[in-house]
Each structure stands twice: as structure tokens, then as C-alpha cells.
Amino acid sequence: MARRKIIPYNPKLKELARQLRNSSTKAEIILWQKLKSKQLYGYDFHRQKPIDNYILDFFCHELMLGIEVDGYSHQLVEVFKKDKVKESVMLKLGISLLRFSDEQVLKDMDNVLRAIEDYIHNHEKTHP
Template sequence: MRRKIIPYNPHLKELARLLRNNSTKSEVMLWRYLKGKQMKGYDFHRQKPLLNYIAEFYCAELSLVIELDGCSHTFEEVQEKDRIKEEELASVGVKVLRFEDKEVFTDIHNVLRTIEGYIEEYER
């Protein structure tokens, strides 16, 4: 099956590169488990431009975005932007899994189990 190519705003490429070079601690921690096809053989990318957004982690084969929320995501306006981003990504067939930074730090195994569970469901 050919995977769908999702368009992106080319102006985001430089910002995505900057974000890759300045990752948060939670992104660095999760990336250790996603890079190099360690997650059930799937290829994940960091800071991937999609539509008018930059996804923190993206797997094209799974049509999956993984987002990590820090303290700024407690603000209502940030949550509204997240909701719109999720809706727009869903409109092109992309599922978003969202975790809080503190989950990555305190319960990484549950975060990984949730991602694995999504993959197992996807493969069925």
C-alpha cells in the first residue's frame, strides 16, 4: 500500500531544523525509544512539518503523530490550538497521541505501552 504524502508549509523547514537541534528533555528521552526503527520496526521522524504545523514525532507508515505537552499546555489558548491542530491532522488521516512531559519522565514504560497498543490496533 502506498502511503499518502501530506503537504506542508515549506517555510516551516528551517524552524523544524532549529527545534530538532534544541529538543526538550522529554523529547530526547522518548526519542531514545523511537529512533532507528526501535518501535516495532516503524520509522519515526522528529520535528516533521505537516500542513501548517510541526509534529514532534511522526511515523508516515502509521499516519501517527506523537506530541509531548509541557506546562504551557495548561493554558486554555494553547489547548485550543492543540485541538485545532489535531482536527486538521485528522482531516488528512493522521492520528495524534498526546502525552504530558511528566508522563515521559515518571512513567516512560506506560507511554511506550500506549504507543505499542496503538500500533497493534493499527496492524489488525
């Protein structure tokens, strides 16, 4: 049996993650309705998951997949730069990231889910 990789996190972020779960955006709530309770091919996703010194909107440990839903502020240069650093840290930890805009989730959920499903299928092919 393969052992789960231990992923570091900053315990100081636990309370902030709880607050973020309680104040989710509309897009996050809608996507969560599709991911929760192992609805997507039986994979267990978590919301607002602290990892290292960051919080991922959604995370599946089995897939080593993080999903980010970006609002308007992520278009700002300063936030965009922080997102790139966060992505780099996640990649170093072996975590792949999928990013979607609020608008994509709200207006094109079929393609958002298709992209996540494609990731899952590719992951299953390469990690039997």
C-alpha cells in the same frame, strides 16, 4: 504495492523544525531514544516533522501516527485551543495523534511506550 499518501506541508516550516530538533526538551530527547532507528517494531519515526501548517513532535508515515509531548504551556487555555485546532487538521489528513505530558514521559515511560505499542497493535490488526 500500496502507494504512500502524500501529506502536504508548509516548506517555510523546515527551518523552524530543524531549530526545534536542535533544542528539544528533555522529555522529547528521552522519548526519541526509544523511537529512533526503527527500534519500536521496525517503524520509522521522524522528529519535528512539518505537516500542513504545523510541526508534530514525532511522526510515523507508515502508521499515520503523530506523537506530541506537551509541556506546561499546553495547559494554558490559548495553547490548548491551538492544540485542538491542530488535532482537527491532523484528523482530516488521516493522522491519529497521541499526546503525552512531559511528566508522563519523564516519570512513566513504560506506560507511554505501552500506549504507543497498543496503537501499533491496533493499527496492524485493522491495516494488515
